[in-house]
Amino acid sequence: MDNIDLETVNRVKPKMPDTTLLYELSDFFKLMGDSTRIQLLWALEENEMCVGELALLLNMTKSAVSHQLKTLRSAKLVKAQKRGKNVFYALSDHHVRTVLEMALEHVCE
Amino acid sequence: MDNIDLETVNRVKPKMPDTTLLYELSDFFKLMGDSTRIQLLWALEENEMCVGELALLLNMTKSAVSHQLKTLRSAKLVKAQKRGKNVFYALSDHHVRTVLEMALEHVCE
DNA sequence: ATTATAGTTGAACAACTGTTCAACTGTCAA
DNA sequence: TTGACAGTTGAACAGTTGTTCAACTATAAT
Numbered sequence: 001m002d003n004i005d006l007e008t009v010n011r012v013k014p015k016m017p018d019t020t021l022l023y024e025l026s027d028f029f030k031l032m033g034d035s036t037r038i039q040l041l042w043a044l045e046e047n048e049m050c051v052g053e054l055a056l057l058l059n060m061t062k063s064a065v066s067h068q069l070k071t072l073r074s075a076k077l078v079k080a081q082k083r084g085k086n087v088f089y090a091l092s093d094h095h096v097r098t099v100l101e102m103a104l105e106h107v108c109e
Numbered sequence: 110m111d112n113i114d115l116e117t118v119n120r121v122k123p124k125m126p127d128t129t130l131l132y133e134l135s136d137f138f139k140l141m142g143d144s145t146r147i148q149l150l151w152a153l154e155e156n157e158m159c160v161g162e163l164a165l166l167l168n169m170t171k172s173a174v175s176h177q178l179k180t181l182r183s184a185k186l187v188k189a190q191k192r193g194k195n196v197f198y199a200l201s202d203h204h205v206r207t208v209l210e211m212a213l214e215h216v217c218e
Numbered sequence: 219a220t221t222a223t224a225g226t227t228g229a230a231c232a233a234c235t236g237t238t239c240a241a242c243t244g245t246c247a248a
Numbered sequence: 249t250t251g252a253c254a255g256t257t258g259a260a261c262a263g264t265t266g267t268t269c270a271a272c273t274a275t276a277a278t
Contacts, residue, residue: 016151067226095214
């Protein structure tokens with residue numbers, strides 16, 4: 001006696017995402033799953049800004065902001081450009097806006 | 110002497126999301142930021158399934174699956190229905206599919 | 219050259235997260 | 249009623265994550 005429908009399981013199994021894609025997907029969502037990083041992306045959608053400006057805007061230390069920018073940068077979501085003493089950050093991927101808007105639609109209902 | 114452009118900061122500040130929305134957004138992304146939960150949602154997009162079937166499909170213990178289903182359920186992303194000895198889970202929000210597809214598009218490039 | 223500012227870095231710490239394990243509830247069959 | 253199965257639950261554990269702190273590099277101004 002077995003309450004499991006093996007047919008269903010076997011039909012769905014090949015439709016599951018492969019491991020690589022799966023981890024890319026969850027890594028992307030993990031990246032967005034932090035309020036500081038969302039704020040950074042949100043702000044940079046308005047204007048490129050340097051670390052000090054972002055720190056002032058979010059009321060955080062430059063160190064904390066810099067750490068998170070590094071994370072976003074290594075995920076290729078933002079890019080950095082040094083000008084004089086400052087390092088200016090800007091969005092490098094305009095997919096970000098779309099995904100944020102989709103999530104907003106989901107959350108606001 | 111101050112290298113910060115206060116005008117930019119003051120212009121962007123009012124455009125930032127308020128605290129509540131911010132946390133709703135990041136909580137939603139946190140929810141998607143786990144490969145097990147993505148697999149569960151992905152599978153349930155194909156068919157409602159009971160805990161045992163999902164555990165078999167993902168090659169995990171029923172306990173682990175149950176814990177994650179509880180998380181998804183309290184976020185209203187899935188709903189449960191008891192039938193006999195089994196508890197069948199199904200998607201309760203078809204926004205999920207859209208968001209997953211958007212993220213897929215982002216990741217696959 | 220010296221000093222001050224902008225930003226980065228790594229270690230440390232606390233908080234959080236996902237899985238496991240064992241004990242438990244509830245349902246069906248014999 | 250007894251036993252087996254389906255699922256849930258909470259505690260415990262290890263692994264991860266975000267911020268802080270202090271030390272550091274690099275650029276610009278005097």
